Amino acid sequence: MQEKVSDTKSSPQGAPKGDLDPHWSWGRHLPAWGAMGVDFESRVEFDRMRRIDGDWVIRSGASEDDLVQSAFTIVRREMNWPVIVQKKKVEREVFVARGTWKLTSPRPTPGEPPLLRIYLDKPGKIDNHAAGDVHELFTTLGEIMETEVVNEAQGTEKQSVFWCNNASGGVAAEFRAKLLAHITEQTGLTFTLERRKMDTWVTQQE
16 A cells, blocks of 8 residues: 655656656565565556566575665666665564464365465465465465565474465455465464564665
8 A cells, every 4th residue: 555745756766757656655664575575566556667677697595685685776777766775673563373284275186286275255266376385375475465474383394385366465454364264274373463573675765
């Protein structure tokens, strides 16, 4: 959700008119890379995002800090965008996952692995598949709810999982609990809304 401010000078300088919301405050917080996928694309108008094409190479073993700083260096150069980013501890809402992982989701067909379903009201068609570990599943849930999921559950360290996502993004307020209740039904994990100080990428204009 965008926060409107009266100071239009807080917008990036040099960007063509219409590319970015001129009222967006670039002092807003940005969740740390890897914790959840909500990045600065959610701060601008999606249909007016400009592409930065290229062959992207990520060095093996590069730290999160190196990746974020390198990405913003490219953004500043290619978009003439005087924005800097710093990692800070910021108190914000998170969901904390607890309990012992026990997947009970059914198999779509015999011979296939169990498929966890992400949905609000009822499961939709199985028209997409994703695979990863529990951390990646929680990252997906965090993106959908725009609220990070902190993993304190047992038995998830090396657990792989397949899932189908039938929930659109922007699940907010009480609907987050509804979505997570379906995850609880399939995994046995509980999710508690708490406030914690988390690593957060904070952007500001130079």
